[in-house]
Amino acid sequence: MPELPEVEITRRRIQPALLGRRIRRLKTTAESYFFLTAPALLRRALKDQTALELERHGKYLLARLESGSSLLLHLGMTGQLFSSAAVSPRLLSASARATLTPNAQICFKPDKHTHLVFEFDDAGPSVCFRDVRKFGKVRLLEPGEVDPRIARLGTDALSIGADELFAATRRRSIPIKSLLLDQSVLAGAGNIYADEALFLAKVRPTRPANNVTRKECEGLVRALRRVLLRSIETGGSSISDFVGPDGKDGHYQDERKVYARGGQPCKRCKKPIQRLLIGQRSTHFCRHCQR
DNA sequence: ACCGCACCCTGAGCGC
DNA sequence: TGCGCTCAGGGTGCGG
Numbered sequence: 001m002p003e004l005p006e007v008e009i010t011r012r013r014i015q016p017a018l019l020g021r022r023i024r025r026l027k028t029t030a031e032s033y034f035f036l037t038a039p040a041l042l043r044r045a046l047k048d049q050t051a052l053e054l055e056r057h058g059k060y061l062l063a064r065l066e067s068g069s070s071l072l073l074h075l076g077m078t079g080q081l082f083s084s085a086a087v088s089p090r091l092l093s094a095s096a097r098a099t100l101t102p103n104a105q106i107c108f109k110p111d112k113h114t115h116l117v118f119e120f121d122d123a124g125p126s127v128c129f130r131d132v133r134k135f136g137k138v139r140l141l142e143p144g145e146v147d148p149r150i151a152r153l154g155t156d157a158l159s160i161g162a163d164e165l166f167a168a169t170r171r172r173s174i175p176i177k178s179l180l181l182d183q184s185v186l187a188g189a190g191n192i193y194a195d196e197a198l199f200l201a202k203v204r205p206t207r208p209a210n211n212v213t214r215k216e217c218e219g220l221v222r223a224l225r226r227v228l229l230r231s232i233e234t235g236g237s238s239i240s241d242f243v244g245p246d247g248k249d250g251h252y253q254d255e256r257k258v259y260a261r262g263g264q265p266c267k268r269c270k271k272p273i274q275r276l277l278i279g280q281r282s283t284h285f286c287r288h289c290q291r
Numbered sequence: 292a293c294c295g296c297a298c299c300c301t302g303a304g305c306g307c
Numbered sequence: 308t309g310c311g312c313t314c315a316g317g318g319t320g321c322g323g
Contacts, residue, residue: 133300
């Protein structure tokens with residue numbers, strides 16, 4: 001599940017394969033929930049365009065094009081943006097994976113889940129967007145147009161201060177975990193890093209936001225920065241689908257303390273990690289360490 | 292304004 | 308070459 005670190009890794013590593021290369025052709029799959037801009041329009045608009053910059057806004061990527069238009073991308077739950085030269089079993093459908101022989105040359109071939117393929121004027125690799133569950137999004141923005149999803153985003157989770165987080169908690173009675181997932185409060189945190197930050201800060205995820213203290217908000221802001229930066233350092237979390245644009249797995253899953261560790265011993269006190277649902281999201285915490 | 296929840300999607304895993 | 312069920316969850320939108 002791509003969150004801030006995975007999106008930032010994607011941004012950094014896809015840049016060399018994307019920026020400054022003239023798009024000869026864009027291939028797309030058929031109209032679907034994924035396309036906020038109709039695929040035919042997208043194909044026309046991107047032909048002969050060149051991306052100059054790639055920005056991250058929370059979990060969104062925004063490619064600035066030479067024409068002044070922009071391309072908005074969201075990876076959703078299972079989105080993968082990568083070079084066609086990347087090699088990873090995570091980029092293959094289950095059936096393709098099953099027929100792999102141990103030493104087979106793994107060569108990516110767009111499948112039915114590969115919704116975008118950017119081909120370039122030079123003969124180099126394509127850039128592909130694959131998304132099995134289609135929770136991802138793609139949209140073309142006209143010059144000067146600001147997407148409302150971007151406009152609604154709160155401060156980036158890497159730069160939010162304790163004052164701002166504390167102020168946001170005052171008016172809200174929802175669980176602090178739900179507040180951390182609210183992209184209009186702070187942009188970029190998702191289920192994994194919210195759980196991990198709450199553990200590091202020793203705050204129980206069920207606590208009503210308006211009952212979290214100023215000091216705890218300071219701890220939460222520090223913990224968020226720590227887990228997000230560390231995850232970026234280790235290449236993100238490759239728990240199910242995430243893989244870097246170069247085909248490399250991330251390794252933060254090896255360092256996680258609570259996420260998806262329900263029933264296993266707490267790394268700090270050895271008591272079993274609890275799992276429950278908060279706002280339809282599975283939540284993991286230590287009843288002893290988090291108060 | 293705020294909050295809880297259904298919904299969008301598909302594959303993996305599991306019980307029978 | 309089994310079938311049907313449940314679960315995973317980011318973001319949106321709706322009803323209370």
